[in-house]
Amino acid sequence: MPVDVEARVIRNTRLSSDYNVIALAAPEIAAATAPGQFVMVKPGRGHDPLLRRPFSVFEVLRANGRVEGLTLLSKRVGVTTAMLFDAVEGDIVSCLGPLGRAFALVDPPEEAWMVAGGVGLAPFAIMTDALAARGTRTTLFYGARTGGELFYLDWFRARGVRLVLATEDGSVGERGRVTEPLERELRSARQAARVAGGLQASGNDLTVDACGPGPMLEAVARIAAARGARSQVSVVRVMGCGLGGCYSCVIPVRDGRGGRHYVRSCIGGPVFDGAELVWD
Amino acid sequence: MPVDVEARVIRNTRLSSDYNVIALAAPEIAAATAPGQFVMVKPGRGHDPLLRRPFSVFEVLRANGRVEGLTLLSKRVGVTTAMLFDAVEGDIVSCLGPLGRAFALVDPPEEAWMVAGGVGLAPFAIMTDALAARGTRTTLFYGARTGGELFYLDWFRARGVRLVLATEDGSVGERGRVTEPLERELRSARQAARVAGGLQASGNDLTVDACGPGPMLEAVARIAAARGARSQVSVVRVMGCGLGGCYSCVIPVRDGRGGRHYVRSCIGGPVFDGAELVWD
Amino acid sequence: MIDLSVQIGSLQLANPLIAASGCFGYGVEYAGTVDLSSLGGVAVKGLFLAEREGHPPERIVETPAGMLNAIGLQGIGVHRFVREKLPELRDLRATVIVNICGSTLDEYVELARILSDADGVAALELNISCPNIKEGGITFGCSLHGTFDVVSSVKKVTHLPVIPKLTPNVTDVAAFARASEEAGADAVSLVNTFLAMAIDVETRRPQLSNIVGGLSGPAIRPIAVRMVYECRRAVKIPVIGMGGIASARDAIEFMIAGATAVQVGTANFVDPFIWPKLLDGIREYLRRHEIARVADLVGTIDTTSREKQWISS
Amino acid sequence: MIDLSVQIGSLQLANPLIAASGCFGYGVEYAGTVDLSSLGGVAVKGLFLAEREGHPPERIVETPAGMLNAIGLQGIGVHRFVREKLPELRDLRATVIVNICGSTLDEYVELARILSDADGVAALELNISCPNIKEGGITFGCSLHGTFDVVSSVKKVTHLPVIPKLTPNVTDVAAFARASEEAGADAVSLVNTFLAMAIDVETRRPQLSNIVGGLSGPAIRPIAVRMVYECRRAVKIPVIGMGGIASARDAIEFMIAGATAVQVGTANFVDPFIWPKLLDGIREYLRRHEIARVADLVGTIDTTSREKQWISS
Ligand SMILES: Cc1cc2nc3c(=O)[nH]c(=O)nc-3n(C[C@H](O)[C@H](O)[C@H](O)COP(=O)(O)OP(=O)(O)OC[C@H]3O[C@@H](n4cnc5c(N)ncnc54)[C@H](O)[C@@H]3O)c2cc1C
Ligand SMILES: Cc1cc2nc3c(=O)[nH]c(=O)nc-3n(C[C@H](O)[C@H](O)[C@H](O)COP(=O)(O)OP(=O)(O)OC[C@H]3O[C@@H](n4cnc5c(N)ncnc54)[C@H](O)[C@@H]3O)c2cc1C
Ligand SMILES: Cc1cc2nc3c(=O)[nH]c(=O)nc-3n(C[C@H](O)[C@H](O)[C@H](O)COP(=O)(O)O)c2cc1C
Ligand SMILES: Cc1cc2nc3c(=O)[nH]c(=O)nc-3n(C[C@H](O)[C@H](O)[C@H](O)COP(=O)(O)O)c2cc1C
Numbered sequence A, B: 001m002p003v004d005v006e007a008r009v010i011r012n013t014r015l016s017s018d019y020n021v022i023a024l025a026a027p028e029i030a031a032a033t034a035p036g037q038f039v040m041v042k043p044g045r046g047h048d049p050l051l052r053r054p055f056s057v058f059e060v061l062r063a064n065g066r067v068e069g070l071t072l073l074s075k076r077v078g079v080t081t082a083m084l085f086d087a088v089e090g091d092i093v094s095c096l097g098p099l100g101r102a103f104a105l106v107d108p109p110e111e112a113w114m115v116a117g118g119v120g121l122a123p124f125a126i127m128t129d130a131l132a133a134r135g136t137r138t139t140l141f142y143g144a145r146t147g148g149e150l151f152y153l154d155w156f157r158a159r160g161v162r163l164v165l166a167t168e169d170g171s172v173g174e175r176g177r178v179t180e181p182l183e184r185e186l187r188s189a190r191q192a193a194r195v196a197g198g199l200q201a202s203g204n205d206l207t208v209d210a211c212g213p214g215p216m217l218e219a220v221a222r223i224a225a226a227r228g229a230r231s232q233v234s235v236v237r238v239m240g241c242g243l244g245g246c247y248s249c250v251i252p253v254r255d256g257r258g259g260r261h262y263v264r265s266c267i268g269g270p271v272f273d274g275a276e277l278v279w280d
Numbered sequence C, D: 001m002i003d004l005s006v007q008i009g010s011l012q013l014a015n016p017l018i019a020a021s022g023c024f025g026y027g028v029e030y031a032g033t034v035d036l037s038s039l040g041g042v043a044v045k046g047l048f049l050a051e052r053e054g055h056p057p058e059r060i061v062e063t064p065a066g067m068l069n070a071i072g073l074q075g076i077g078v079h080r081f082v083r084e085k086l087p088e089l090r091d092l093r094a095t096v097i098v099n100i101c102g103s104t105l106d107e108y109v110e111l112a113r114i115l116s117d118a119d120g121v122a123a124l125e126l127n128i129s130c131p132n133i134k135e136g137g138i139t140f141g142c143s144l145h146g147t148f149d150v151v152s153s154v155k156k157v158t159h160l161p162v163i164p165k166l167t168p169n170v171t172d173v174a175a176f177a178r179a180s181e182e183a184g185a186d187a188v189s190l191v192n193t194f195l196a197m198a199i200d201v202e203t204r205r206p207q208l209s210n211i212v213g214g215l216s217g218p219a220i221r222p223i224a225v226r227m228v229y230e231c232r233r234a235v236k237i238p239v240i241g242m243g244g245i246a247s248a249r250d251a252i253e254f255m256i257a258g259a260t261a262v263q264v265g266t267a268n269f270v271d272p273f274i275w276p277k278l279l280d281g282i283r284e285y286l287r288r289h290e291i292a293r294v295a296d297l298v299g300t301i302d303t304t305s306r307e308k309q310w311i312s313s
């Protein structure tokens, strides 16, 4: 069950002129969060801005073996994210969670390939910790506009995550979209498997988990489907409540009878099986 | 001409659980303010709260002979005053001023008797400095609910202001309303003058300047009028704009033909001659 | 002991707080955050006879102290509601007010029949005021005859209290309250949302897929309070007030203006744990003002004029 | 070079920004904070023939993202205005739009006559929509016949552009725009304020001495934008839009919805230095979107539906 915490800002680290990582003293929520779940936050008082905003839980903070809070990776795009960017230690942020459907976690020998576009990195730190605890091998395909917007690389490296980077301007990693190396590697992994005969082409040797801009999610789902890999994608919709009350956050999902219907992504998601979603 | 300054909070000193003195880096305004003038402030962004709020300028801050800002004495009664109470160094407060009609300052040998009720102390610090510069002798009649809400006493003493204190609970000074010692002293001053023959009963030997709750202002105006002294009172009205644009802040004023009409207190006041106002 | 109960026609509510339709799903979504039996009532999401997909996204957009919505009444239809949701709501001991919406008068009547036969429905709220759909609904709510006809037709087929929900998008809302009363309504509820729109200036497109939507939230509260005040003076049946309630103070304001009960919509999105806070705030207020029954607060606005206008600060 | 001029009937405004009536005094109050000649126009405080005292305090109260006012049209009357204010406004080279208000049709006509003879009046705005006074005014604005009669009668006695100001407190504002157009109006302006109220729950008294007042400010913007959009589609004459404009973005939103010019009221209270900021913001937007004339923005809302609904963030 979600709880609402008037969380104190423990610290706020600016990563660039737009990105920050804000640490909130909400241990009750942090301890209960599964990778891919989110919180609805509201910094500041008063009715403007009015609604909470959804953010994936980025990290669970522990000190001396106790959970002390959680962090959010936030990109400044509007009024609430600007407030999160400007927040200082001691400020209060209302934090409601954990909410939503998490990523299903894969166990070895299956591998987890994580695909992050920009701020879509957010669910993959907590996810890395959870997968590491299971001993699952992980790769992070991580794309951004430019090298200055690739964050936490050392953090992931230190946890044994294999990194495949891409930037639109080519300043770090491959030039272009991160889905290109993803497609290439998936193709060769499949070929290698076929050659080795160890796995079927449709085998469950790996799952692709993605978070990022819509077109990226769509590409990931198609690439995975084409190579018979399972994909889980975390979608971004405008959310009014986060609890299934308002029906604002819907996304079209296949209904199994050739049709489609709108599913509330706050409770039916935000993580969906890539094959479930209607992409056209 | 008023200016609008996005003023940084230089410091914020809490005087009690409700009162604070907030220092704002608005030197342009501070340098131009006459005693009794006010500023319209808006802390925080967004449209809730929407309107600015009026505050008398309390002190003009100088450092190394340069004006560096102004202070406001604020009592927490609602949303904006709560924000001013909670503000921390570095916060930004929009500050528009100086606005309104100031107190007319008296020159020696005339004396200035200042009467403050509660947060009505606000205009009298800047006023004390202005009168001291002219060598005018000053008395401050200062009343509050309780001794813990009498502030800046040493500040006034250090500047040679004679203090007459009253509290409703009798914890400091006289028990009861501050208008009682005012009336008594005014009566005996008048008698002394009559005995000495030096001044007429209606003489211009002193002006009573008051700021505080409405009933106190009314009492001061009556007391002064009864003893033939001039009174100036600073009134408090809800103000939408502070510039004469909205007609929200009106107060009934005698029109000289036995009638009354509504005058905008933001530009016609906030300081009025006590005899001008309609009190019934 | 403070008595929080209020009476809406034959229906007694444990307290005056009702979750507003469309802002609380089918109620069951909130079973984890609030004890549904602690609410005066739960008005479930507007139901048609058939299932509906609703409008494509974007369906909401935030505005100053408010929000626009054009959900388009996505819903599971009355039959699935009765089968899938009502039993759970009964188990949770919720006082269920079903908000119904028809494209035709017959559809309202049919919905009322079905729900009157179902077990666990406490009252019917007639949504004749949804600004987000083209067919039916608001065309009844914007015509005095239409309002009268829907209410009287539904009344003929049900024993349940019937509460037409009025739209604020009219010149004289009190006339609609009167038409409802004449048609036999047990109460009226208001306001539904204000027809409104927002444009993305960069793309020059409406921000909602439906172009227009309904404004709710604190922004509309002062208009809604005025309308409740007007309706209270126009009719004898209870008025259920809503529009921007976000605190106990706001709920009390509506009751003083004339609301026997209040609904809370948008604020539940902002704070799903608001319900006990509202109840506690109302109790504290009544205690402080030495009012024994919340019903004694209803319509007690004092409009005699004061002599002096000193601000006490 | 970006062309900011817009045309309202025979009147060319240097830019689309007009100070809204009742929110800018008689204009002269703001001569110290803004160069009046830099504004498209200045709509002065609503004038009756005679002087008026207005309502007792409290006259305003803040609400979420808005404010209520019930000033009651305190004013110096048309004769003192012509004598005492108009010369100064002429000297300041303001484009003066006089907002007039009558208790009777004859009073509107008389006001129009007097102001047509005065030197320095650019247009007449007919206030048939003030929610704060009992006599006249809004009784015209809430009746299609009344609106038609006032506009056509005033048109007969003046060569000045006539702009009826419409109330939003009606079911179908576009019908009032059409009635105005048929009666010969040169433009319509909207919205005036929404009838609303607020109650002090501690005293259970209305917060305004007049009990009800008019809601303005950002809170109402989405409703006002929708109404401007509806009127634009209903009439060929220019629509002057207002209601909650507080930034260049907001002004542009109204123009995209269909406003040829916009008025700014409440936001001027919050920031009397807003005018150059608004102008700069509009210029910057036009430059960025490579639009040479602000007039080319008017009514360019794109309501064709999109295929995909990805949020780009
Ligand atoms: C499940 C979920 C998890 C998310 N996790 C993160 C995260 O970890 N870090 C992060 O920075 N962002 C995350 N987002 C996106 C984040 O919610 C939005 O960036 C945020 O709501 C913008 O709020 P704002 O007030 O700053 O912007 P606004 O001023 O409200 O709007 C600015 C822009 O943001 C878009 N926007 C508004 N609301 C949303 C919304 N609810 N979702 C997406 N876009 C929106 C608008 O279309 C507009 O273009 C997540 C979204 C979802 C649905
Ligand atoms: C010329 C002038 C000078 C002032 N100087 C000072 C000062 O130096 N220090 C100080 O603490 N206060 C001063 N005040 C009063 C101060 O403006 C109000 O306390 C303040 O506006 C309350 O704002 P709020 O948002 O905290 O309260 P709100 O939440 O708006 O309201 C809370 C209560 O305050 C009252 N109130 C609201 N607005 C005003 C208003 N404009 N004036 C008076 N009361 C109001 C309301 O009636 C309500 O009861 C002055 C007022 C005026 C007119
Ligand atoms: C997202 C959303 C969906 C709504 N759906 C319905 C509905 O199905 N039926 C109905 O009668 N009212 C509906 N409403 C209106 C609310 O019940 C309520 O009348 C309105 O929002 C004003 O109250 P509030 O300001 O507390 O939200 C909806 C409102 C919102 C915000
Ligand atoms: C204090 C105040 C006084 C007003 N007086 C008038 C008036 O005299 N005549 C008029 O037509 N409108 C009057 N209005 C309405 C405004 O001109 C404008 O239509 C309304 O406030 C909406 O715009 P805004 O949200 O930008 O303020 C007044 C509004 C306010 C807030």
Ligand code: FES
Residues within 6 Å of the ligand: A238, A239, A240, A241, A242, A243, A244, A245, A246, A247, A248, A249, A250, A264, A265, A266, A267
């Ligand atoms: S965000 Fe409200 S239903 Fe999903």
Ligand code: FES
Residues within 6 Å of the ligand: B238, B239, B240, B241, B242, B243, B244, B245, B246, B247, B248, B249, B250, B264, B265, B266, B267
């Ligand atoms: S505060 Fe607006 S006229 Fe005085």
